[in-house]
Amino acid sequence: MKIKSENIENIGVLRLEGELDASTAIDVDKAIKLHLEKGKKHLIIDGAKLDYISSAGIGVFVAYLEAVQENNGKIAFCALTPSVLSVFQMLGIDQIMTIVDDEQSAKTNLFES
């Protein structure tokens, strides 16, 4: 899978492309860790090109959620594909993380928080 990392003010953006499974989750883990080490308060995960996610992928985001929230930050997912959104819903992740339609909505949500 491909991971593109960007910085927008105090937000770390990850654009994920391909399939996030147990073999690729470690790369996403490293990318998130790097953003947080740089002092980013919020994370936006752009899932427009993310075709598949397994529990290992979900686990990476959940593992960092509390650390982000302790810093008054949020993790916002945008443009999730239906199959990925379905996995989030199956596990109830949509109830504890911000999921919005597009990146602009994610930014608005985070800047308002």
Added chain:
Amino acid sequence: MMSNQPKQTSLSRKIQIISKLEALKELRKKLRLLFSSWSIDTSISEEIILAIEEVCSNAIKHGHNSIKTKKIDITLILKDNNLNIIVDNIGSMPKEINKHLNTTLEELVEARKKGGFGLKLIYSIMNNVKYITKDGQHSCYLSKKLR
């Protein structure tokens, strides 16, 4: 004697993967091709692929400790709109299944653990899940009613 019963067709396939996480991508590819050839709707097949992958991923990580010389065998049988899947050579039985299934999302967030979701997905997606040990071999049986 002729029977008026409709003929019951049965389709089956065996897939073997090496016990390494990198093999999961190839497994998904093979399963997608197979389910497409069996005319299983994509929305259902993608969920079943996820459940099978979770069983295999647990087997690779916990059952075989990622020892790449081990192999995992998957048998898929489609009959009368019932899909039965047997995953053999999973290495070991999952520990404390009920504890995993009953752990809340809040507890997982608080624990900051990356694991704990695989079994929840397997049991959410499939109609029946059984872990069985026979002659020292550990296997997982999954089934799903397709319609």
